[in-house]
Amino acid sequence: xxxxxxxxxxxxxxxxxxxxxxxxxxxxxxxxxxxxxxxxxxxxxxxxxxxxxxxxxxxxxxxxxxxxxxxxxxxxxxxxxxxxxxxxxxxxxxxxxxxxxxxxxxxxxxxxxxxx
Amino acid sequence: xxxxxxxxxxxxxxxxxxxxxxxxxxxxxxxxxxxxxxxxxxxxxxxxxxxxxxxxxxxxxxxxxxxxxxxxxxxxxxxxxxxxxxxxxxxxxxxxxxxxxxxxxxxxxxxxxx
Numbered sequence: 001x002x003x004x005x006x007x008x009x010x011x012x013x014x015x016x017x018x019x020x021x022x023x024x025x026x027x028x029x030x031x032x033x034x035x036x037x038x039x040x041x042x043x044x045x046x047x048x049x050x051x052x053x054x055x056x057x058x059x060x061x062x063x064x065x066x067x068x069x070x071x072x073x074x075x076x077x078x079x080x081x082x083x084x085x086x087x088x089x090x091x092x093x094x095x096x097x098x099x100x101x102x103x104x105x106x107x108x109x110x111x112x113x114x115x116x
Numbered sequence: 117x118x119x120x121x122x123x124x125x126x127x128x129x130x131x132x133x134x135x136x137x138x139x140x141x142x143x144x145x146x147x148x149x150x151x152x153x154x155x156x157x158x159x160x161x162x163x164x165x166x167x168x169x170x171x172x173x174x175x176x177x178x179x180x181x182x183x184x185x186x187x188x189x190x191x192x193x194x195x196x197x198x199x200x201x202x203x204x205x206x207x208x209x210x211x212x213x214x215x216x217x218x219x220x221x222x223x224x225x226x227x228x229x230x
Contacts (some may be wrong), residue, residue: 045221102147102210104219106158
C-alpha cells in the first residue's frame with residue numbers, strides 16, 4: 001500500500017519570504033499523480049497544485065511550485081512571496097494512475113504559520 | 117453549481133445514538149468518498165463509491181455504513197456512535213476517468229460523541 005509522509009508537523013515563514021514544505025511517498029508504481037491541498041481555518045480543502053508522475057517538468061501555479069524528484073520519491077512544495085493568507089494546513093496526497101477507486105492517500109499535514 | 121454539500125455542519129451525539137450524514141454533489145461525478153480528519157492524522161478514507169448502487173471499504177470502515185442509492189448522494193451512517201468517532205468528516209467527489217483531476221471536497225461536518 002502507498003504511504004505519504006510529511007516530516008514537518010509545523011513550519012513558519014516571514015511574510016514575503018519563501019518556504020518549502022516536504023513530502024515523501026512510498027510506492028512501487030511508475031505512474032501516479034501527486035497533489036498539494038491547502039486547508040485554511042475555514043476547513044475547506046483547496047487544491048493548490050498537482051503533478052503527473054510521467055511529466056518531468058515541475059508544476060507551477062503562480063507563487064506555488066513543486067520540486068518533484070521521482071527517483072527519490074519526493075514532492076516538495078515551495079511557496080514564494082508568502083502572504084498572510086497562505087497560513088493553513090497543507091496536505092500532500094498521492095493517487096495511483098491504475099484505474100479503479102481513484103482514492104487519495106494523504107500525509108498527516110504541515111501547519112504553516114505566516115508571520116507579519 | 118453548489119458543488120459538494122454536507123448536512124449537517126455540526127452535530128453532538130451521545131454514546132450509542134445513531135445518525136446519518138448526507139453528502140450531495142451536483143457535478144454528475146461518478147466517484148464519491150467519505151473521509152475523517154483527526155488531529156495529527158491527516159484525512160483517512162472511510163468508505164467510497166465508484167457509482168450508483170456500489171460501495172467499498174476504505175482504510176477505517178469499522179463502525180460506519182454507507183449507501184449510494186442515487187448518483188448525486190452518498191450517505192454515511194453511524195449505527196451506535198462511540199467517542200472514538202468524534203472527528204471532522206469530509207465528503208468528496210470526482211469524475212470518472214479522473215486522471216489528474218482533483219477531488220472536490222465538501223465543507224466538512226464536525227461530530228462530537230459524548
